[in-house]
Amino acid sequence: MSFMQIIDLKVHYPIRGGFFNSIVDWVYAVDGIDMEFEQGKTYGLVGESGCGKSTTGKAIIGLEKITSGKILFEGEDVTKERKSRTSHFHREVQMIFQDSHSSLNPRKRIADILAEPIRNFLNLTPREERKKIDELLAIVGMPGDSKEKFPHEFSGGQKQRINIARALATNPKLIIADEPVSALDLSVQAQVLNFMKDVQKEFGLTYLFISHDLGVVKHMCDYIFIMYKGRFVECGTKQDIYQNPKHLYTKRLLNSIPATTPLGREKRKWARQEFEKMYEKHIHKAFDENGRVYDLIPISDTHYVSASSVKEVV
Numbered sequence: 225m226s227f228m229q230i231i232d233l234k235v236h237y238p239i240r241g242g243f244f245n246s247i248v249d250w251v252y253a254v255d256g257i258d259m260e261f262e263q264g265k266t267y268g269l270v271g272e273s274g275c276g277k278s279t280t281g282k283a284i285i286g287l288e289k290i291t292s293g294k295i296l297f298e299g300e301d302v303t304k305e306r307k308s309r310t311s312h313f314h315r316e317v318q319m320i321f322q323d324s325h326s327s328l329n330p331r332k333r334i335a336d337i338l339a340e341p342i343r344n345f346l347n348l349t350p351r352e353e354r355k356k357i358d359e360l361l362a363i364v365g366m367p368g369d370s371k372e373k374f375p376h377e378f379s380g381g382q383k384q385r386i387n388i389a390r391a392l393a394t395n396p397k398l399i400i401a402d403e404p405v406s407a408l409d410l411s412v413q414a415q416v417l418n419f420m421k422d423v424q425k426e427f428g429l430t431y432l433f434i435s436h437d438l439g440v441v442k443h444m445c446d447y448i449f450i451m452y453k454g455r456f457v458e459c460g461t462k463q464d465i466y467q468n469p470k471h472l473y474t475k476r477l478l479n480s481i482p483a484t485t486p487l488g489r490e491k492r493k494w495a496r497q498e499f500e501k502m503y504e505k506h507i508h509k510a511f512d513e514n515g516r517v518y519d520l521i522p523i524s525d526t527h528y529v530s531a532s533s534v535k536e537v538v
């Protein structure tokens with residue numbers, strides 16, 4: 225049973241220009257996506273830079289204005305309510321970002337950073353609040369004396385743990401994690417990812433894991449949305465996506481995972497050849513009003529993109 229649904233979400237940004245600074249065009253950053261979330265699962269949102277992943281996360285949490293669409297949480301329409309920092313929705317849905325450093329106020333001690341969501345959402349006495357802060361630090365594996373320190377006294381991995389502690393303070397159902405480890409060293413990435421999995425098990429959390437890295441997503445996610453130019457071109461379980469990808473764009477993304485072993489390099493070569501064959505098979509010819517021919521590739525039952533834009537990224 226899903227506890228949250230995203231229905232036909234669109235975020236279009238106006239591009240202004242000209243003498244009167246009027247709207248000259250639109251960026252269709254998110255252009256009609258649907259999602260459902262079940263408790264305890266990890267959902268991956270993958271695609272290349274600029275495809276609309278961060279905008280999706282920020283729109284869900286209320287940091288971006290949405291153009292149209294609905295967000296339902298436990299059956300209630302929270303599309304308007306989600307913008308209020310103190311709403312029930314905000315208690316239940318938290319977000320962590322790639323840049324662990326700038327999301328922590330450098331002038332505040334860790335105790336004050338963690339106290340903020342507690343004061344916003346939980347009605348605790350000062351003694352209960354101190355206990356809660358100690359518990360949160362213990363959950364994320366940070367020493368108790370961390371609370372007296374400032375963010376700059378910690379490493380990148382530790383700062384991301386503190387961000388996770390802050391997100392956990394309100395006992396949320398869903399955490400949206402936007403590239404949570406991409407700014408960290410590889411060895412630290414693995415520690416933080418495994419730690420996120422442990423926390424998930426302990427609290428029955430759901431994650432929406434935003435990443436451009438299909439290797440990381442494979443490690444973390446049960447269900448994956450592949451995004452291209454503001455739309456989902458393919459969605460499926462981890463097995464569907466990694467063992468039986470259907471869409472050309474998914475194949476191309478999988479193909480771009482770095483091949484570090486000779487066997488990996490062979491597989492990659494094979495995948496590239498398969499991609500070329502699929503590409504030729506799926507091409508559609510279209511003509512414009514001047515009779516010029518365009519090659520188009522289907523990205524869904526009703527939408528096409530120009531073949532040259534896909535070939536560019538192969």
Ligand SMILES: Nc1ncnc2c1ncn2[C@@H]1O[C@H](COP(=O)(O)OP(=O)(O)OP(=O)(O)O)[C@@H](O)[C@H]1O
Nearest residue numbers: 237251253271272273274275276277278279280436
């Ligand atoms: N405030 C804005 N005004 C206009 N265009 C924007 C704005 N914010 C984002 N965009 C555009 O919307 C598109 C989607 O951006 P978004 O940041 O969501 O992509 P992304 O997939 O998260 O990329 P990255 O992985 O590089 O962060 C991009 O073309 C971006 O330039």
